[in-house]
Amino acid sequence: MDNVLAANDAWAAENRRVLAQKHTIMFNIIGSPGSGKTTFLEKTIDLLKGRVSIGVIEGDLATTKDARRIQKKKIPVVQINTGTACHLDAHTVNSALQALYKKDRLIELVFVENIGNLVCPAEFDIGEHAKIAILSVTEGDDKIEKYPLLFSQAKAILISKIDLIRYTDFNVSGALRAYRRINPGKKSLLIDSLSGKGFPDWIEYLSFFLKKHSFRR
Amino acid sequence: MDNVLAANDAWAAENRRVLAQKHTIMFNIIGSPGSGKTTFLEKTIDLLKGRVSIGVIEGDLATTKDARRIQKKKIPVVQINTGTACHLDAHTVNSALQALYKKDRLIELVFVENIGNLVCPAEFDIGEHAKIAILSVTEGDDKIEKYPLLFSQAKAILISKIDLIRYTDFNVSGALRAYRRINPGKKSLLIDSLSGKGFPDWIEYLSFFLKKHSFRR
Numbered sequence: 001m002d003n004v005l006a007a008n009d010a011w012a013a014e015n016r017r018v019l020a021q022k023h024t025i026m027f028n029i030i031g032s033p034g035s036g037k038t039t040f041l042e043k044t045i046d047l048l049k050g051r052v053s054i055g056v057i058e059g060d061l062a063t064t065k066d067a068r069r070i071q072k073k074k075i076p077v078v079q080i081n082t083g084t085a086c087h088l089d090a091h092t093v094n095s096a097l098q099a100l101y102k103k104d105r106l107i108e109l110v111f112v113e114n115i116g117n118l119v120c121p122a123e124f125d126i127g128e129h130a131k132i133a134i135l136s137v138t139e140g141d142d143k144i145e146k147y148p149l150l151f152s153q154a155k156a157i158l159i160s161k162i163d164l165i166r167y168t169d170f171n172v173s174g175a176l177r178a179y180r181r182i183n184p185g186k187k188s189l190l191i192d193s194l195s196g197k198g199f200p201d202w203i204e205y206l207s208f209f210l211k212k213h214s215f216r217r
Numbered sequence: 218m219d220n221v222l223a224a225n226d227a228w229a230a231e232n233r234r235v236l237a238q239k240h241t242i243m244f245n246i247i248g249s250p251g252s253g254k255t256t257f258l259e260k261t262i263d264l265l266k267g268r269v270s271i272g273v274i275e276g277d278l279a280t281t282k283d284a285r286r287i288q289k290k291k292i293p294v295v296q297i298n299t300g301t302a303c304h305l306d307a308h309t310v311n312s313a314l315q316a317l318y319k320k321d322r323l324i325e326l327v328f329v330e331n332i333g334n335l336v337c338p339a340e341f342d343i344g345e346h347a348k349i350a351i352l353s354v355t356e357g358d359d360k361i362e363k364y365p366l367l368f369s370q371a372k373a374i375l376i377s378k379i380d381l382i383r384y385t386d387f388n389v390s391g392a393l394r395a396y397r398r399i400n401p402g403k404k405s406l407l408i409d410s411l412s413g414k415g416f417p418d419w420i421e422y423l424s425f426f427l428k429k430h431s432f433r434r
Contacts, residue, residue: 032249032250032251032333032356033249033335033356033357033360033363033364034249034353034355034356034357034360060363061336061363061364061365061366062362062363062364062365063359063362063363065359065362065363084336084340084366085336086303086334086336086337115336116249116335116360116363117303117334117335117336118250118333118334119278119301119302119303119332119334120303120337123301136251136355138251138353138355138378138381139249139250139251140250140251142280142282143250143251143333145279145280145282146250146277146278146279146280146282146333147250147278147279148278148279149278149301161355164355164381164384167381167384
């Protein structure tokens with residue numbers, strides 16, 4: 001396992017080099033199966049289109065369902081099928097980045113939708129600027145304490161499907177307390193990707209993040 | 218990875234030997250984080266109590282939240298905390314079984330609640346008699362084709378949180394078609410663990426399973 005992680009870290013460093021050279025910001029989106037990652041990306045792309053050039057890397061064990069959904073937005077997308085692997089690794093993401101950049105395409109922002117899993121995607125650095133954790137209210141508010149590695153690493157937590165909260169016993173203030181306990185000072189947002197609730201704040205967060213990293217270039 | 222799986226298979230065989238000797242049937246419950254595995258077990262225990270002696274093995278990376286919920290049912294429960302591992306392995310389950318059997322306790326039925334993950338728990342045989350897959354309608358009907366290994370191995374699929382279906386675009390007949398395509402002839406049930414919907418069929422399936430395996434003893 002240590003060797004696997006060391007090899008991965010070398011590729012993650014290479015990805016950071018490529019991203020810096022191309023002036024691209026990369027987000028690693030991590031959440032359970034069905035937490036709403038793809039719908040969240042669809043909405044985000046709709047709101048950002050024309051303002052920034054976006055590319056998407058879709059991770060799944062099997063099928064190209066998600067890539068086909070993103071393709072409808074007319075932006076570059078690469079599907080990775082991992083077969084039996086429960087996470088994306090930095091080497092595979094490197095190949096996907098090369099595919100996104102082909103023909104010297106300008107890509108300012110890359111969203112990587114990781115495999116639906118709260119465990120191993122948090123263990124494998126892919127060279128991203130930030131991990132974003134998505135947790136849907138239908139999953140329950142105990143997940144933050146049950147999967148501490150992800151939630152301690154995420155630069156922001158998005159509590160999704162907030163419009164369904166009345167049908168669940170999800171306790172928002174309890175969940176945010178747990179999040180702040182393991183990851184103090186980080187951003188949290190309540191969103192619903194169908195109604196668009198919470199997206200103005202998310203886009204503002206994203207714009208701030210992009211601006212901050214642009215100044216550093 | 219091959220060595221890891223070979224070592225695991227040896228322990229899985231040992232677990233099968235122990236279970237046969239103790240006349241215990243073991244179910245491996247697999248589903249996403251928040252698919253409703255623990256609530257499903259709580260309801261199942263309520264309905265079976267007094268009819269069969271049950272033990273539970275709870276798998277989580279961190280916390281004893283689920284074991285504490287099961288403990289309220291006054292049945293033997295062992296919590297496994299895997300730390301960073303995204304699945305249970307047969308060796309760990311062996312230790313948990315030994316703990317369940319201590320003081321020569323009679324255990325006829327063991328439910329193992331695996332780590333919330335649709336990938337690796339399907340790859341690691343723990344010596345169970347059957348894997349049961351739980352998929353909640355809030356996760357979406359595309360998950361069966363996206364995680365083919367689990368759904369091709371499961372002896373039954375339980376589509377959970379069915380009372381929430383009106384708030385989702387989950388297509389039950391499409392999902393069951395996909396399931397039958399990769400796993401023909403297997404059982405499927407629609408359940409809601411809060412209202413108890415679908416549980417008479419589940420208990421009947423379980424009783425039939427227990428009887429069938431008793432005849433074989």
